Amino acid sequence: MTGSPSSASLPARLARDVATKLAHAVAVVFAAYSATFFLLFVLPGDAVLARIGTTDAIGSNDLAQLDLDALRSEVGLADSLWSQYLHGVTGLLRGDLGRSLITEQPVTTLLGEVLPNTVTLGAVSLAFSVPLGFLLAVLAVNPRSKAVRSFASMVPSAYVSLPVFWVGILFVYLFSITLGWFPSSGSRGAASLVLPVTVLSLLGAAQFAQVLISSLRTELGTTYAAVTAPAKGAGRFHTLYRHCLRNASFPFLAVFGLRVGQLLGGAVVIEMVFSRVGLGRLMVDSVKAVDLTVVLGIVVVLAAVYVAINVLVDIGYVLLDPRLRRHPASATRKEADA
Amino acid sequence: MERHLTDASGRVRPTRRLPAAVILLVSAGLALAGCAASADGGAGSGPDATPVKGGVLHYRAAGGGKSIDPAAATGYGLTVPLRALVDSLVFNNQDGSFAPWLATKWEVNDNATRYTFTLREDVTFSNGEKLDAAAVKASYQALRDNGAKYAVANQWIGALKEITTPSPYTVVFDFSKPNSSFLQASSSSVLGIVAPATSALPFEKRQEGLGIIGSGAFVAAESRGEEGYTLTRREDYRWPPAPAKNQGPAHLDKIEVRNIQDNSIAAAELRAGGLDLLHNTEPADKTEFASSSEITIRRDPLPGSALGFAANLKVPGLDDVKVRRALSLAIDRDAVLKRASAIDVAPKSAYTASNPYAPDQSDKIRTDVAEAKKLLDEAGWKPGANGVREKNGDKLSFTLVYSPSTISHEPNIAVVQSQWKDIGVELKFGSLTQAELNQRVLSGNYSFTWGSGTRPDADVLRSTYGGKDPELDRIFDEILAQPDFEARKALAAKASEIVLTEAYYLPLYDFIQPLAYRNSTHLPLFEATHVPWLGDAWVDQQ
Numbered sequence: 051m052t053g054s055p056s057s058a059s060l061p062a063r064l065a066r067d068v069a070t071k072l073a074h075a076v077a078v079v080f081a082a083y084s085a086t087f088f089l090l091f092v093l094p095g096d097a098v099l100a101r102i103g104t105t106d107a108i109g110s111n112d113l114a115q116l117d118l119d120a121l122r123s124e125v126g127l128a129d130s131l132w133s134q135y136l137h138g139v140t141g142l143l144r145g146d147l148g149r150s151l152i153t154e155q156p157v158t159t160l161l162g163e164v165l166p167n168t169v170t171l172g173a174v175s176l177a178f179s180v181p182l183g184f185l186l187a188v189l190a191v192n193p194r195s196k197a198v199r200s201f202a203s204m205v206p207s208a209y210v211s212l213p214v215f216w217v218g219i220l221f222v223y224l225f226s227i228t229l230g231w232f233p234s235s236g237s238r239g240a241a242s243l244v245l246p247v248t249v250l251s252l253l254g255a256a257q258f259a260q261v262l263i264s265s266l267r268t269e270l271g272t273t274y275a276a277v278t279a280p281a282k283g284a285g286r287f288h289t290l291y292r293h294c295l296r297n298a299s300f301p302f303l304a305v306f307g308l309r310v311g312q313l314l315g316g317a318v319v320i321e322m323v324f325s326r327v328g329l330g331r332l333m334v335d336s337v338k339a340v341d342l343t344v345v346l347g348i349v350v351v352l353a354a355v356y357v358a359i360n361v362l363v364d365i366g367y368v369l370l371d372p373r374l375r376r377h378p379a380s381a382t383r384k385e386a387d388a
Numbered sequence: 389m390e391r392h393l394t395d396a397s398g399r400v401r402p403t404r405r406l407p408a409a410v411i412l413l414v415s416a417g418l419a420l421a422g423c424a425a426s427a428d429g430g431a432g433s434g435p436d437a438t439p440v441k442g443g444v445l446h447y448r449a450a451g452g453g454k455s456i457d458p459a460a461a462t463g464y465g466l467t468v469p470l471r472a473l474v475d476s477l478v479f480n481n482q483d484g485s486f487a488p489w490l491a492t493k494w495e496v497n498d499n500a501t502r503y504t505f506t507l508r509e510d511v512t513f514s515n516g517e518k519l520d521a522a523a524v525k526a527s528y529q530a531l532r533d534n535g536a537k538y539a540v541a542n543q544w545i546g547a548l549k550e551i552t553t554p555s556p557y558t559v560v561f562d563f564s565k566p567n568s569s570f571l572q573a574s575s576s577s578v579l580g581i582v583a584p585a586t587s588a589l590p591f592e593k594r595q596e597g598l599g600i601i602g603s604g605a606f607v608a609a610e611s612r613g614e615e616g617y618t619l620t621r622r623e624d625y626r627w628p629p630a631p632a633k634n635q636g637p638a639h640l641d642k643i644e645v646r647n648i649q650d651n652s653i654a655a656a657e658l659r660a661g662g663l664d665l666l667h668n669t670e671p672a673d674k675t676e677f678a679s680s681s682e683i684t685i686r687r688d689p690l691p692g693s694a695l696g697f698a699a700n701l702k703v704p705g706l707d708d709v710k711v712r713r714a715l716s717l718a719i720d721r722d723a724v725l726k727r728a729s730a731i732d733v734a735p736k737s738a739y740t741a742s743n744p745y746a747p748d749q750s751d752k753i754r755t756d757v758a759e760a761k762k763l764l765d766e767a768g769w770k771p772g773a774n775g776v777r778e779k780n781g782d783k784l785s786f787t788l789v790y791s792p793s794t795i796s797h798e799p800n801i802a803v804v805q806s807q808w809k810d811i812g813v814e815l816k817f818g819s820l821t822q823a824e825l826n827q828r829v830l831s832g833n834y835s836f837t838w839g840s841g842t843r844p845d846a847d848v849l850r851s852t853y854g855g856k857d858p859e860l861d862r863i864f865d866e867i868l869a870q871p872d873f874e875a876r877k878a879l880a881a882k883a884s885e886i887v888l889t890e891a892y893y894l895p896l897y898d899f900i901q902p903l904a905y906r907n908s909t910h911l912p913l914f915e916a917t918h919v920p921w922l923g924d925a926w927v928d929q930q
Contacts, residue, residue, distance in 0.1 A: 093824075095822070
């Protein structure tokens with residue numbers, strides 16, 4: 051057990067891993083950008099058509115009288131699909147996401163205005179939902195009372211089956227309009243965060259708890275937890291906390307990335323319900339307005355978020371599983387087989 | 389028929405209110421609409437109400453964003469607060485007449501190709517710049533220079549040849565084609581005058597939160613991005629529109645604009661007192677507000693053209709006037725109104741009754757199912773498979789398309805669907821994004837669109853019915869070349885009659901503009917677009 055061969059190759063191995071991950075990240079962002087670009091062009095109508103006419107306008111407008119091609123060339127939609135795509139991709143490489151087709155403001159500025167809000171909402175919700183999810187899961191498997199256990203295991207399934215916007219509206223009616231405790235809309239001050247964060251972290255907690263409950267039950271049924279640990283004199287909670295929780299966390303980590311995505315989706319809906327400035331609202335407005343450049347900018351941000359989450363998940367595996375630190379390749383293969 | 393009605397509506401909206409109450413409220417609405425022409429629009433403020441100085445008006449705009457550029461905001465709800473930020477050359481009264489505002493007088497030549505405005509000389513913008521002919525010219529020129537970005541505003545301006553300023557306070561607009569609608573256009577907040585400093589800004593800078601400087605009774609003081617903004621009173625404001633009772637600075641200290649997204653949350657806020665004034669109300673809330681003792685909902689339809697189906701004459705079946713007439717005769721509008729909210733009213737012409745140019749042609753909007761069936765038989769459409777009439781392999785099956793803002797009308801459209809089913813006609817309907825809708829309309833891939841032009845002007849029908857009928861097009865051109873109110877009104881009646889007798893349009897009901905407010909809110913003055921002027925609005929203090 052000299053350990054010298056593996057430790058000598060460690061920096062090289064790390065560098066190779068990082069390079070691979072980076073290449074993957076770039077490929078994912080690029081693929082998401084390209085796919086969205088062409089999908090948006092398949093959609094009927096464009097930004098020029100989208101800005102013309104609403105039913106409750108104070109004046110009518112006559113489509114037939116407008117020189118639509120002139121309008122399109124003004125906003126750069128008259129170029130061929132390929133030249134628009136190349137223009138977009140080269141801009142992306144330079145870190146320039148272009149300008150909104152509607153307001154002409156730089157997309158990076160628009161994103162910069164909304165991202166802090168959405169990131170705060172998402173991060174605070176996540177920070178609450180993970181411990182809450184674990185707590186719920188432990189409550190669903192640990193207590194001696196069957197009633198408590200079945201109630202705690204029912205709550206997550208019940209909550210995730212409620213539509214987020216409905217829960218949001220219910221919270222607004224109850225805590226904001228009826229009781230007047232928190233503002234019903236806006237994103238100013240900590241008070242405006244309470245209701246949206248509650249709705250979202252309950253959603254996140256319920257989703258995490260669902261996965262944890264099922265994996266904890268599996269772990270508790272295995273020999274080491276059901277026979278060995280009690281035989282050595284470990285209590286139920288000790289077994290659960292010291293032995294099962296870590297093993298049960300692998301499926302949790304596997305779905306963590308996906309769940310974060312769902313949380314982001316929930317954040318979009320919640321931003322609409324609570325009329326908050328944020329990525330969700332920007333996305334909905336831009337899709338409605340067929341504001342391609344802004345939608346593409348948002349897609350790039352979302353793709354980057356997914357990539358970052360996946361990296362975090364990988365790091366999480368390494369932290370949880372000592373085997374990965376010793377023989378990363380074989381352990382990963384084992385995980386994949388399992 | 390009654391059974392079908394229940395089926396159709398039951399699918400879309402399972403819980404309905406008591407029909408008897410609805411009939412009562414509908415007739416009340418009809419009675420009120422009858423008086424609408426004579427009402428001065430001062431709903432919410434009795435003659436002896438005393439204005440209160442100070443206070444904040446909390447207003448909710450549906451679908452608002454960060455921009456407060458009035459030239460880019462043509463939606464009614466966005467316009468309400470912006471009307472107090474910028475002044476216009478003239479004020480358009482609800483009866484269609486015009487009153488002095490920034491212009492003390494104006495002249496229109498005989499064929500509406502030259503407009504000469506004489507401006508007030510004491511007006512300043514909130515940044516201290518003076519309002520003169522050059523400032524007015526710069527304000528319009530900025531819209532022209534930005535072309536596509538202000539597509540709608542520029543369409544209202546029309547074929548403008550040049551703007552000249554023969555003296556410091558005289559501005560002349562010359563057009564290469566007659567545009568008798570220009571005076572109405574110039575009265576709107578969309579063509580409100582902005583300061584030279586704003587005119588000099590590039591388009592994207594105007595879209596930033598506080599980019600707009602006007603001469604209005606309020607000044608944009610704070611932007612909360614997409615969530616809304618705050619307007620504060622301008623203390624040295626002395627040039628309100630002539631019809632305003634308050635000729636000094638505004639009564640209100642502030643106007644808080646909140647862009648609340650969800651209609652039902654906004655309605656709940658209005659009930660709870662968190663809002664004073666609200667735009668856009670769901671049908672169920674409309675009905676509730678109509679009988680509320682704390683909240684008033686305006687019952688005047690938005691001026692423009694009545695709501696209903698505009699036909700695509702290139703579709704087999706709809707190319708035949710007999711079929712179109714049959715479809716109109718088969719609509720029982722009373723039954724539709726029963727399903728609609730309690731404040732919607734029956735149409736009287738192709739225009740809404742609140743349009744200053746609207747004639748009363750109620751006799752041309754009838755229901756006669758037997759005659760409808762006879763007309764379809766005569767036109768050669770025989771009942772085929774599944775009860776849908778057929779002729780030469782074509783089916784009488786139609787598609788109605790509309791934008792998402794029409795979704796709340798769907799239960800009412802379902803009533804028409806079931807009425808048409810009884811005469812062997814199939815109707816499919818669904819909402820499209822604005823972009824897709826415009827594309828479908830341009831390519832002709834639809835049977836009916838939801839016709840709903842809104843503008844308090846005789847010219848409002850042109851955008852929907854232009855290019856369908858040479859006779860109608862001739863009348864539309866005559867309207868544009870005719871500056872005289874009475875003469876335009878006569879032309880408008882002729883146009884509406886053609887639209888109804890040829891059944892290019894199947895009217896359903898008048899569009900009720902969903903502006904609701906707490907009874908503590910007083911709105912003494914409305915312009916012809918039915919946008920209140922908030923310079924003399926006030927809120928009772930608690």
